[in-house]
Amino acid sequence: MTRLGYGEKMRRWRVAGYREFDRLINASQSTSTLSTAGSKAEGLTCFLESDHDFLFLLKNVICLEAGINLYSIPGGLQVYRMDTHVYPGHCILLLERQTSRCHKIIHNALCDNGNGDVLLSSSLLLDEFSSEIAYTDQLEVVQHKCVGPSLPVTHGGIWHADQVLALRCLCPSVLHRWAARPRHWPSPVIVKKVVILGAILTPVGFKGSEFKHMEWRINFNSGEAELVSNLNDIQAKVYVILKMIIKDIIKPTNKEITSYILKNIVLWQAERNPQTRFSAYSLLHWLHDGLRELRTAIAKKHMPYYMIPERNLMEACGINNKLHRKWVADITDMLEEGPGVILRLEKIRKAIVGSPEPILWYSKKRMELEMLSLEAFKRLAECRYENEMLNSDFVLNSIRIRRREVLIGATTNDPGGLFCK
Incomplete structure (x- = not known):
């Protein structure tokens, strides 16, 4: 795994490199702050191994959960109140305070709910963001159909990127509930840092909701990147191998199972077990434990989100009965195969x-x-x-x-x- 580019030293180097890239880009950004997200921010993929995920965090906009005093927020910020009486991990945004300087794409995404409230529509904002990208990008950039909250683009035919617009979010109660859980990992210092890094909202609703065009999803991208960077070498490699198994063996065609589900499996493993149990000699044990967790998640169609356990990552995932039976059987075969399962992965087998x-x-x-x-x-x-x-x-x-x-x-x-x- 180390020789294939997944060692600790290479992982740390990638994280530092992308953070420096973000710093350089943001030196000239005026309306938004860019941050590298996903596997690139975590240092777990090579340069062209997967898409580059970028978050564009709009400045001068903030979203507040119930209970936060509006007067504690600086006057130059446009404020939205989060209504969380929807599916866990999601919310609806109601305009609380307007400012004289409003982003054009924000203004065009505002709508009236018929009860005198002004709401910010996630689907309308995504449409506005898509139009703006199409207008400003260069000719060699090909824009693809939206996938969830992201706008996929291809540069020069080989470099793929997913661009996501996001809003800053203050939801201390959610983060404090996460921080208060009994755990083996991470350390109190890292827990405090994740809380400080806070949350964002991305323009995508719950798939099964009839009001999904108005809903927003609560995310903790910076905090999760910090958590993944604090996984030890074995935990990170288990995560990488699980992703290889999904890509090379399970092969979902419509993202019924995503790498995000695998990340949550590894984070739960790390939190629930003493770190001394994760050694080079136990890699295969934790790989099989991760596969068992994945099989259970598929069989029950239930995987609690690491940051907000009430949110089920497998809800409305689109797995039909045929795929359900096949994938449970495939993972059972892999578990019965024992250590030999890694030889199914071409990249590792060659190494x-x-x-x-x-x-x-x-x-x-x-x-x-x-x-x-x-x-x-x-x-x-x-x-x-x-x-x-x-x-x-x-x-x-x-x-x-x-x-x-x-x-x-x-x-x-x-x-x-x-x-x-």
């Missing part, structure tokens, strides 16, 4: 059965290319801020030259054809 020298050679080349790609990513953000000419930038040109050298050397001196595969 295990391959000769040490070619695998080590491949690992070094792949990691260097990823480092060069992320350094170029950061430099592009820096040049954008400094308004420099990208084609003449010395650092970018040096990265391009070195990347070309690595690729040429890799294709001409590839032991066993590993790199080409």
Whole structure:
């Protein structure tokens, strides 16, 4: 796993790299704050291994749960009150205080509920955000159909990104309930940090609700990224292997089972068990424990959300009876197979059965290319801020030259054809 790029050192390096990228981008952002989210923020995927998830947090807007005094909020912020009398982990937003300076996309998403209240529609805001992205993006960017709260785009035919608009949210009661749970993990210092990082709202309602076009989902992206970064090496690798199993063996076609469900399984494992039990010798034990939890979640169609247990992540997930029986049977077969289940995963199988020298050679080349790609990513953000000419930038040109050298050397001196595969 370490040679494939999932070791502790590489994970920490990725997290630091994407945080620096966010800092450089936000130096020139005026209406929103960008943050890398998902597996990239957690350092658990290579540069082009999966989509890049980006959150755009609108400035000058804040959403409050019931009980927070409006007069404690600075006057320059537009304020919405959260009505949480909907499905757990979701809310409806009612305009509490308007400001003279209002985001255009926010203004266009306001509507009247017929009772004199002004509501902020999640579906209308998503439509406005989609139109704005389509208007401002360059020609080489292809925009795809919305998936949940995200707007997927493809840059240059190879680089995929999911863009999500979000609003800042103050819901201390939810975070304090989470923090007060008895636990083995994380430490009190990390618990306090997660509480401080707070919550956001994303424009997506509960799938089974007739009012989903008005509903918003409560998320804890920054806090969850902090939690994942504090998983130990074995817990992180269990999470990665579970994701590989979903992608290579289970193969859901309509996101009936997502990596987010697997993340929650691993977080529950970490909270409920002493950290001393997670060692290199117990990796397969925790992998099988995770598979058993997944099988139970599918069989019962129930997986409590780690931050808000009342929210069922499997509710309205779209698993029909045929898939239900098949996936339960498939996971049962994997559990009965024992340790050999990891040999079903092509990437890991090649690393295990391959000769040490070619695998080590491949690992070094792949990691260097990823480092060069992320350094170029950061430099592009820096040049954008400094308004420099990208084609003449010395650092970018040096990265391009070195990347070309690595690729040429890799294709001409590839032991066993590993790199080409």
